[in-house]
Amino acid sequence: MAIGVQEADVWAAADTLLQAGEQPTIERVRLQLGRGSPNTVGPHLKAWFRGLSGRLNATGQAEVAGPAPDSVTQAAQQFWTLALAAAKEEWQQAIAIERQALTNAQEILAADQRVLALEQERLSQRETDLKATIYSLREQAAALRDRAETLEKQCQQSDARATSLEARLTEVTERERALQERQHEAEQQHRQALAAAEQRHASHERRWLNDLDVQRQATRKAQDDLEQHRKTATTSQAAHQDALARAADELRDAHDELAQARHESLNTERTIAQLEQAQDALQTQLAMAQTSAAAVHDSLKERVADLNLRLAEQSDQLQVKDQQIAAQAQVLAQTQALAQQQVGHATSSTPKAKRVPER
Template structure:
């Protein structure tokens, strides 16, 4: 800091350097004084150079003072020092005030510079924001134009698709009419086939039931005959046992009669065995025939049920197709009541 350096200090140092034969410079004067800043020394050194010519013309400017008595010299030195101190203090105060004013001015200029820099930064940011906004607006405008062109293209395509759809709708109406006619014919054929199938199934069922009743009657007759044969066999067995008992009692007396009776009994037993085997075979055949008739009846019933379910499913399909065709016919006029403004009305 250069606080306290006065013009007199700078001039004294410059005079001393000049008397020593050195050129006074700011750095040499600062070294000679031992303190001070270049900004403080520079203006005082310039005033010293400006006054140097006039001082050179005065022969007493750099001459040594004349001999004076010590008391006078001391008093003069004391007054000189006092005056010099007062002048230095006054000059220092002036310089300090000037320096404070300059510092305040510098602070004010610095604040103004900061404000200007902030304002400039704000203007730059504002300009950048405006440029970015302009770019965004330009991009949005271009995108809007592209969307508008795409919408126009889609509208044209939609008009074409609407015309094609109207032609397809007309074709579909014709096809629907044909399908409805075919469905009516198929329904009539289906009804007739179903009636014929029901009649045929009823006839088969009656015939199979009649055959089953006939077979059952035959089985009952065979069972009755078998029971009669079994009763006769039982009766013959009882008679044989009685005859055998009588023959045992008369064994000694009628040996030949007993042998004849045993032979006849054996023959009757064989006959009964043969008749039992025939009756069992007949019953088995009748039961097999009855089981076969039942299987055939069940298979025919299942086939009839399957055919009936197929016919019902087909009838349901035809009914669903007819409902969809009717729904499409009802929806078609509703869709053509309010055609788009850019397209022609439906034919």
Template sequence: MAVGVPETDVFAAADAVLARGERPTVERVRLELGRGSPARVGALLDQWWGHLAERLRGETRLPTLPAEVSQSFVAIWQQAMLLAEGVAEQALAERRAVIEAERLQVAAVEDEARQLIAKARQQVAAAQAAQHTAETRLADLELLLVQHQTQLADQKSRCTELAEERRVAVQEVTVLRQELQVAQQQLIHERDTATAYLRGIEDRAHREVDRAREESRLAAAQLKIVTRQHGQLRQRLDTVLSQLLEAQQVAAAEKARASTLEQQLVRPTRARRTKAKPTKSKSKAAAQAETPGSGC
């Protein structure tokens, strides 16, 4: 509602309320006007009550009337004045009560406003402290982020180096596997050769043994008949037994060599280093094997 309503409008509204037989109050006058603040209407209503008393005193000056009528009218007028003064005092008391209530309300609002301001200041201080803490935390996080980024870059570089090392290691492993396969094939070939050689030696030894047995059997059969040849047969038997012993020794050496070659299957590096030696040993063993045979 607008503030600063004219006093004439307030006075007219108060007269209208009084004309209806109601006591003019702030709320009734404001309701009659349809506008006006309580403080403005209350102040003008106080003026209206003062003007009303002057208006009523002016009405006591009546024209010349019969004495009885004049006395009756004056008595009625005085009674109306008393009633009006009572109404005015009651209205003033109500107005004072309204003003006091409004003052208390304003004081409560001011107190609440002070509390809100104090609370707002506390909130502002807390917000500023939280902002400072957040800014400090943000700076720490930014520093931590830089450190993590540096560590991540180092880890990426290390991963690249490890990937290159892994690639080189894979190539080396591939080469070693190929060399191992070649060495295994060579060892298998040498083992097969040695096995065949040992079987040949064993077969020759078995044949020598069989022949020696046959000769021994013949010698035993002819012992009764050819007593003079006993010494020669005995010497020949000793020779055969010596050759058999040498053949068994060669067979044992070849078996040991075959066992060594089988163990070298899991050690291709040592097999490559000692690849020349078995060949020499093989030649030497072959030479040793051929020597007894030639004697036979």
């Protein structure tokens, strides 16, 4: 069974890198070990850095009898300075990366907000256009209903005119029938008078001729009156029939226009219903887009807050690292001072050569 990277392994690899003159970093330690993840190596390496000053101090105190040469001390100081500078640069790069990520997240949030604003404006404009279209169609429907009512009134008027014309035609027909009856009665009277005149022909020839003349004139006048009435009735009947035909045509046209208007009104009402359904769907889409945009906005705000928190943690860690570096530099200075004191003490404790007395 494979065993994970332990603290002792990380510390040993860091010591090896330090002895080789390289700065111990997470990647270098991982390369040195040949395994381990950054999340595992990182905490162990931080612990190694925290204990480095104590180890150096303990090493300095343990080697009192043998002070380090100046070249070693200078090399260690130079290496330590480079290590501190590299560590600080690494932390600054990490902070720069976090700040860049925060800037990118803020830019993404601003872009999403602009896209959301444009989408809301587009949906609002579309809703306004739909409302205007619905209002226009409702006005058209109202106009069509008014037109249909007008056509119905015209149809009723045409029906009334047709009824009146039919009544007048009936009246003319009755008058013609009455004239025909009067003509028939006049002919009967003429025949009766002619028969009576023939009976009285022998004794009353002169009177008969006069009466016959009177009767013929009366008959001719009755025939002329009848013919005139017949012509008048024919002309009036033809006029009434023409008027009735025109009224029937007008009534048929009015019925056709009414049917067309009703059909257009039905289509308009269907279009209005479809547009209202589209408006409801658009309002639903707008609500969903606003909800989605709010969720994205909240997610981005949480991400920005998380990045700000991470940046603050990185800043705190950098401050702690700076304090550790300062403490380690102080320990190094103390170690160097102790080494110099040990060198001076060793020099002063060396026995001097005895002087030869003069003779």
